[in-house]
Amino acid sequence: MRALIPFKPSNVKSRLSPVLNPEERLELALCMLQDVVDAIRDSAVEEYSLLATEPIEGHPCIISPHGLNRALNEAFKEVSTPLVVVMSDLPLLKPHHIDEITSEDGVTIAPGRGGGTNVLYMRKPQRFEAHYYGASFLTHLDLARDKGIPARIYDSFYTSTDIDVPDDLVEVLLHGEGRTPRLLREWGFEIKTNEGRVKIQRK
């Protein structure tokens, strides 16, 4: 089994700009990527590659100039093994999540908040297609049904937690155990308790 991790370093994590400058956003993105790679390495996945627009130091990379869906769909055609596509901004991902997601036939989707597809597993990637962006969770479920492929939803709070906006960083501080919460704490981020949901603040 193989894993593909799409990664695009240019203008990365722009919606975190209220709390992080461009250099910090890139450092955070690479740190979350490393947490994801660590989880994948300790799972049953045999080999991983980034799917990137340019080489990323320290990681095996498939380089494609195309957008996410086209790049993935070209990769799917060339893979003869089961394949799991894992987003790079899932710092709460653990090896057991990967192992559970990849344990059954057909297609398994771990949804992200707001309709995203955070992890997509395909036993036969040649039969499937990537349709990321928008409500891709629904699109991928519909596609599996149209193709007659059994589809399963993987229900996990930790795999649903992708990091896009400042409030998302709260979950890393509350639940994270990898490199990403350490980096955020080094930068002075801490949780701020009030009446509703916990927020972040930077010292």
Place this chain on the structure above:
Amino acid sequence: MRALIPFKPSNVKSRLSPVLNPEERLELALCMLQDVVDAIRDSAVEEYSLLATEPIEGHPCIISPHGLNRALNEAFKEVSTPLVVVMSDLPLLKPHHIDEITSEDGVTIAPGRGGGTNVLYMRKPQRFEAHYYGASFLTHLDLARDKGIPARIYDSFYTSTDIDVPDDLVEVLLHGEGRTPRLLREWGFEIKTNEGRVKIQRK
């Protein structure tokens, strides 16, 4: 096994006021409560009560004038069976979640986003204490450790999805199957797809 569902009808779900008027917010809150009750009724729970500040029609109620924590802690002292405390704003809750959460000894906590405790199961509620508000997820974990009670985290996207702010309604439309998504659709809510996370709009 018993279930307690705290419910406070006054000024309910005030953070939804950008998209719903006070009457609609109360109707939504009662609808989500009914979805939660439906899930509990189809689980292994034998008996449920609301823990409320005033009687709520159609539901068995324990009435307490006190705040959430004091009201719960007084109830915990009087319960001799295992007890699960379930928030009333979890419209994606299913019976199997309740059954899995209540399957082990000690304490099990299903976190909400932003540090909340959405479901709290105690095999021996007399030994535990409620500390809701703020980062109650961490407080409850710490309390279990201090008391030497085994604590388990229940990792579910669906149980983590409590409905507080307009963006949360998206998850109900994307993933819900009960009464609450029907009510939102009747009111003209639909999902709006753009580049990032899906949003809601009202026709």
